[in-house]
Amino acid sequence: MIAVQDLTVRFGSATVLDGLALDVPSGGGVALWGTNGAGKTTALRAMLGLLPFDGTVRLGGHDVRRDGRRARAQVGYVPQQLAFWDDLGTLECLQWLARLRRAPIERAAVLLERVDLAQHGRKRVGELSGGMKQRMALAAALLGDPPILLLDEPTANLDAAGRADLLALLADLRGAGKTLLVTTHRLSEVQALADRVIVLEGGEVRLSCSADALEAALYPFATLRLVVAPADEAAALAALAKSGFTTHANRHGILVRVAAGRRAAPVEALLAADVAVEDLWMEDHWIEDPRAEGSHVEGDAWTPG
Amino acid sequence: MDTRVIGLVARKEVRDALRNRWFLLYAAGFALLAIALSQLSTGDSGTAGYAGFGRTAAGLVNLVLFVVPLMGLTLGAQSLAGERERGTLATLLAQPVTRTEVLLGKFAGLALALGAALLLGFGLAGAWVAARGGGVEAGAYAQVVGAAALLALATLSIGFLISSAARRTSAATAVALFVWLALVFAGDLGLMGSAMTMRLPVRTLLGLTLLNPLEAYRIGGIAAITGGLDVLGPAGVYADRVLGPSLVAVLAAVLVAWCVVPLIAAGVVFARRGIR
Numbered sequence: 001m002i003a004v005q006d007l008t009v010r011f012g013s014a015t016v017l018d019g020l021a022l023d024v025p026s027g028g029g030v031a032l033w034g035t036n037g038a039g040k041t042t043a044l045r046a047m048l049g050l051l052p053f054d055g056t057v058r059l060g061g062h063d064v065r066r067d068g069r070r071a072r073a074q075v076g077y078v079p080q081q082l083a084f085w086d087d088l089g090t091l092e093c094l095q096w097l098a099r100l101r102r103a104p105i106e107r108a109a110v111l112l113e114r115v116d117l118a119q120h121g122r123k124r125v126g127e128l129s130g131g132m133k134q135r136m137a138l139a140a141a142l143l144g145d146p147p148i149l150l151l152d153e154p155t156a157n158l159d160a161a162g163r164a165d166l167l168a169l170l171a172d173l174r175g176a177g178k179t180l181l182v183t184t185h186r187l188s189e190v191q192a193l194a195d196r197v198i199v200l201e202g203g204e205v206r207l208s209c210s211a212d213a214l215e216a217a218l219y220p221f222a223t224l225r226l227v228v229a230p231a232d233e234a235a236a237l238a239a240l241a242k243s244g245f246t247t248h249a250n251r252h253g254i255l256v257r258v259a260a261g262r263r264a265a266p267v268e269a270l271l272a273a274d275v276a277v278e279d280l281w282m283e284d285h286w287i288e289d290p291r292a293e294g295s296h297v298e299g300d301a302w303t304p305g
Numbered sequence: 306m307d308t309r310v311i312g313l314v315a316r317k318e319v320r321d322a323l324r325n326r327w328f329l330l331y332a333a334g335f336a337l338l339a340i341a342l343s344q345l346s347t348g349d350s351g352t353a354g355y356a357g358f359g360r361t362a363a364g365l366v367n368l369v370l371f372v373v374p375l376m377g378l379t380l381g382a383q384s385l386a387g388e389r390e391r392g393t394l395a396t397l398l399a400q401p402v403t404r405t406e407v408l409l410g411k412f413a414g415l416a417l418a419l420g421a422a423l424l425l426g427f428g429l430a431g432a433w434v435a436a437r438g439g440g441v442e443a444g445a446y447a448q449v450v451g452a453a454a455l456l457a458l459a460t461l462s463i464g465f466l467i468s469s470a471a472r473r474t475s476a477a478t479a480v481a482l483f484v485w486l487a488l489v490f491a492g493d494l495g496l497m498g499s500a501m502t503m504r505l506p507v508r509t510l511l512g513l514t515l516l517n518p519l520e521a522y523r524i525g526g527i528a529a530i531t532g533g534l535d536v537l538g539p540a541g542v543y544a545d546r547v548l549g550p551s552l553v554a555v556l557a558a559v560l561v562a563w564c565v566v567p568l569i570a571a572g573v574v575f576a577r578r579g580i581r
Contacts, residue, residue, distance in 0.1 A: 011581070045395065045580070049579075050395055050579050051579055051580065051581060052577065052579060069307075070401070072401045072402075073401035075399075079396065081392045082392075083392025083393045083395065084396060085317075085321075085393055087321075096313070096317060097400065100313055100397075100400045100401070100402060101401060102401075
């Protein structure tokens with residue numbers, strides 16, 4: 001459904017995307033993962049023919065360069081920069097886009113209802129919040145009932161509840177047979193929407209793996225925070241060091257670097273040393289991958305430090 | 306090419322123009338100045354007939370020379386650059402449309418809006434003269450209005466060329482204002498200065514004059530009102546002698562070329578740059 005070969009984008013003398021290749025079958029899901037500036041948005045824009053590019057892009061069997069109109073008719077696009085015509089009414093804007101796509105006008109109201117914006121249809125687009133615009137963008141992308149959805153950080157403007165709702169809706173759409181290509185730097189989105197993930201860095205493909213393998217590939221180590229009684233702290237640190245763990249203690253507890261898949265091991269080591277564990281929880285991923293130098297991780301989001 | 310898409314984009318462009326404060330300001334200003342000119346031109350002529358009309362038409366030609374290119378250039382310059390800057394160009398081009406359709410739709414919409422503003426100004430001025438008992442030479446007046454419409458399209462086309470290459474509205478507007486100043490002053494002071502310092506032959510002077518769409522309009526307007534170009538001095542007499550009855554066709558061809566060539570160039574630049 002999406003076939004991309006050797007996609008290269010240059011801005012002047014700078015190559016911002018270098019030789020991207022991907023193949024997404026009908027109903028499949030692929031995530032483009034990377035930090036800001038990795039080339040994710042550029043890739044989607046080039047695939048839509050919005051930017052000049054080298055290589056070939058076929059969407060639903062249509063070559064974007066030779067038959068852009070038919071290729072774009074196969075695609076609903078949710079951009080990262082949510083840009084609509086602010087002085088149009090929300091419903092009016094969707095109806096205008098529906099006319100451009102030769103979609104039934106009534107579909108605009110149906111989709112507003114589906115993204116829970118029906119009561120805001122008469123509001124000017126400029127009056128909508130960022131989260132509402134994000135949902136409106138998804139409604140706009142679905143106007144022509146396209147088989148392919150290109151989603152550029154589709155939950156970027158949403159709060160936690162809104163993100164969960166949108167992910168559920170997108171999962172439904174995928175279940176209904178839509179083909180998804182989504183850019184993100186959230187693990188939860190990769191795992192919810194994609195089968196495979198392509199990691200971009202500096203415009204080049206660094207890694208291509210299954211969605212399930214991404215976490216282990218990117219974050220081979222995690223941080224476990226253990227709380228023990230103050231009197232047991234020295235014994236706990238000694239026991240953990242003896243078992244080969246890297247640790248760091250502060251007044252909030254003991255941070256233990258732990259390999260993915262062995263998260264219970266520090267607790268076992270402490271119990272074996274007769275140290276009682278009062279509390280524990282997983283914290284950020286432990287960044288040791290040299291590719292991530294200068295980066296830090298918050299929750300499941302990897303952002304430049 | 307899908308004319309339905311062009312129509313949809315054009316309709317939206319007309320709607321946007323009617324909400325654009327700059328367009329409304331230009332249109333209202335042009336209409337008010339046109340009425341003021343009519344009042345001044347017919348004020349002391351009473352029902353003297355065609356004298357009032359001639360003065361009004363001549364005044365309108367000079368008004369058009371300043372106001373219409375300013376409208377066309379700035380509105381054209383803001384069209385694509387504005388959408389590019391706001392990000393809506395990406396939203397629009399991500400739909401099943403082509404860049405040519407978008408370009409032509411936006412051009413057609415703004416051309417209609419400009420045409421409406423011109424008709425309003427000329428219509429009110431003509432009605433004012435007629436209401437005060439002045440006779441209106443319909444043929445000459447229509448020629449002046451038609452030439453003004455071509456000038457509006459020509460400057461709009463140049464504005465689109467500027468817009469196709471600009472990322473920011475402010476930069477596009479600044480270039481448009483510079484081009485406006487260059488066209489206005491290159492016609493008068495520039496050519497006069499060049500003719501004197503370089504001792505240009507009359508033929509070269511006429512050729513250079515006709516290259517400027519504003520001058521082509523001015524000559525056409527004067528010819529329509531006075532029936533000759535004597536008031537332009539030796540260059541006018543020379544133009545009359547060389548071009549004779551084909552003068553109107555040559556001037557129209559110059560203006561049409563200014564409408565078409567920059568728009569084609571805009572299409573080429575827009576196709577290469579896309580949303581960047």
